[in-house]
Each structure stands twice: as structure tokens, then as C-alpha cells.
Amino acid sequence: MSKRAVPGAGKAGADTPPAARPGEKLQKVLARAGLGSRREMERWIEAGRIAINGRAASLGDRVEARDRIAVDGRPLEPAPAAKTRCILYHKPTGEVCSRKDPEGRRTVFERLPRLKSGRWISIGRLDYNTSGLLLFTTDGELANALMHPSANIEREYMVRVMGKVEMEMLHRMVEGVMLEDGMARFTDITDAGGEGINHWFYVVIMEGRNREVRRLWESQGLTVSRLKRVRYGEVFIPSKVRQGQWVELSNPEIKSLYRMAGLPQKEIQHGTQKERELMERQFNKHQGPAAARKRAPGKRKVP
Numbered sequence: 001m002s003k004r005a006v007p008g009a010g011k012a013g014a015d016t017p018p019a020a021r022p023g024e025k026l027q028k029v030l031a032r033a034g035l036g037s038r039r040e041m042e043r044w045i046e047a048g049r050i051a052i053n054g055r056a057a058s059l060g061d062r063v064e065a066r067d068r069i070a071v072d073g074r075p076l077e078p079a080p081a082a083k084t085r086c087i088l089y090h091k092p093t094g095e096v097c098s099r100k101d102p103e104g105r106r107t108v109f110e111r112l113p114r115l116k117s118g119r120w121i122s123i124g125r126l127d128y129n130t131s132g133l134l135l136f137t138t139d140g141e142l143a144n145a146l147m148h149p150s151a152n153i154e155r156e157y158m159v160r161v162m163g164k165v166e167m168e169m170l171h172r173m174v175e176g177v178m179l180e181d182g183m184a185r186f187t188d189i190t191d192a193g194g195e196g197i198n199h200w201f202y203v204v205i206m207e208g209r210n211r212e213v214r215r216l217w218e219s220q221g222l223t224v225s226r227l228k229r230v231r232y233g234e235v236f237i238p239s240k241v242r243q244g245q246w247v248e249l250s251n252p253e254i255k256s257l258y259r260m261a262g263l264p265q266k267e268i269q270h271g272t273q274k275e276r277e278l279m280e281r282q283f284n285k286h287q288g289p290a291a292a293r294k295r296a297p298g299k300r301k302v303p
Helices: 026-032 038-046 140-147 167-175 212-218 251-261 273-285
Strands: 050-052 069-071 086-091 121-123 131-137 155-162 177-179 182-184 188-193 199-205 223-232 246-248
Touching: 026 038, 026 050, 026 069, 026 140, 038 050, 038 140, 086 251, 121 140, 131 140, 140 251, 155 212, 167 177, 167 188, 177 212, 182 212, 199 212, 212 223, 246 273
Parallel strands: 131 223
Antiparallel strands: 050 069, 086 131, 086 246, 121 131, 155 199, 155 223, 177 182, 188 199
8 A cells, every 4th residue: 555655743742731822713722632623613602602711711712721611511630731642443343423312323433441531533534434544633733634635644445336337447546537526536545455345445535524435436336345444544444442342542652643744742641551451351341262253355556
């Protein structure tokens, strides 16, 4: 698979980690505290959910470290702003990426470790019928930067396609196909083998538009019967992490996220000893005897 050079982001964050730096925009402080993206925080401000020193906040307000910020009447805790925590979750099919689902379906947040302060923010989404790698962070600023279209981050998927796949179709999807919301293309397609309804491909895409991978294949009269994300930028899904399990990202992986986002890295915060023990137990629980496992199909680059 081709690799994309990621620009460096300079030194890690400032020497002191206050909740707010002098004269900083309120929505930026809230996003850095892990409450959501800057755009979402602007909506919270407009809805009257944020207060500064006891008064309702307004869009355009700036705050300093000495200011008292409250969210829904509760003081904002500065700790999540100074440190970042990132995990990888192996999403199964049949889960939604929203915090609550009106239809009562399971959400991806239900199996994540609980936080004493801040909250988990998903970096991008996967639709209900797509499984695979999903990243979460407590740093809303990082999540927002990685999800911005200008980030141009590679997303790699393993796809099982139903229908007769011809070389001309693959070339068209690499050159670009006009969909209802604009031009879309795969930057890379690799034949992973198989026959008939069990033919697999690995595809790389640079955007995260809704159902874009499926819609590209459907534009060629083909149907995607299975879809799994296996890579986001430089982060790959580990083979030991089964569906419904999560794992802490390593320090190099977290550093790579900040490089890709073009942001100075914050101090890394890891889970508690109890959470680490829970993480290890979830892996050991599924380690059976060394049963024979099928090898992944061999990759063959599409010319």
C-alpha cells in the first residue's frame, strides 16, 4: 500500500497547561476540553448551555485561565484540556456511532471505558453495516482537525464485492466517478483474491463522505456485501482486537495523529491500572487453543 508523507507538527504543547490561554476563543477551549468539535461548541453557546463567570456566554467571547466556565450549570474541569487520551475500538456491524439512538440500537460508546472527566469523541464515523477501526479521543481539537476535509487522511477498507468485477470498472473508480454529492475516487485498489461472491479487495480513500466506499462500487453495478475499515492514516487495526473490543493507542500512534492533524502534541494520558487489567482480560477471554486460522488472502495490486 502506498504511504502518504505526513508533515511534522513541531514541538509538543506549551510548558504550562491552563484550561485557557490568554484571550482564547471560548469554543476552542471547550473543544480542547473534550466536549466536542468547535462547531458543536458554537451551537452549545447559542443554545445558552455555557456560562462565563456566572453570565450566559455569547459567540465571540474570549476567556482566560482565571475565568470560570460552566457547562449546563457544572464547572468545566481543566484536566482534559492539558492531556489527551486516545483509544482504538473494533466496531461490529449493528452498532451506531451516535451517543443515543432513538430506535434503541446499541451505540459504539457503550463498551468504551468510563471517564472521570471529559468525554470520548469519535474521529469520524462508520455506518451501521460497516465494521472495523474506529478511533476515539478526549481532545476535541484533535478530532475536529482530523475530520476536516483538508486533512486528506488515507482510510483503508477491506471490501467483499458481489458481481462480476472487470478491470475497466476498477480503472474508472481510480480515475474518478461523479456521485450525487460530487466527484469521488479510490486512490488505490488492491485485489485480495477469492472467487464469485467471495471476491475481496482493499481500497484506499481520502475522504469520509457518507457511504462513499459502497456508493463507488454501486456506481459500477456491483454490491458490497461486507465492509471493514482496517487503517486510518498510520494507525492499523491490530489482529488481537476482536469486534467489540478496545485498546489504548501507543505513544507513537498518538504522535502520528497529531502530526496528521498538524497540531502540537499534548501530554499523553493513559488509562488506570484497573482499565489496563480489564483490557488484558478482554483479550485473554477470546484466546482459545491455537486453532488453525485462515491466512488473509494474498494482495495483488491492480495495474
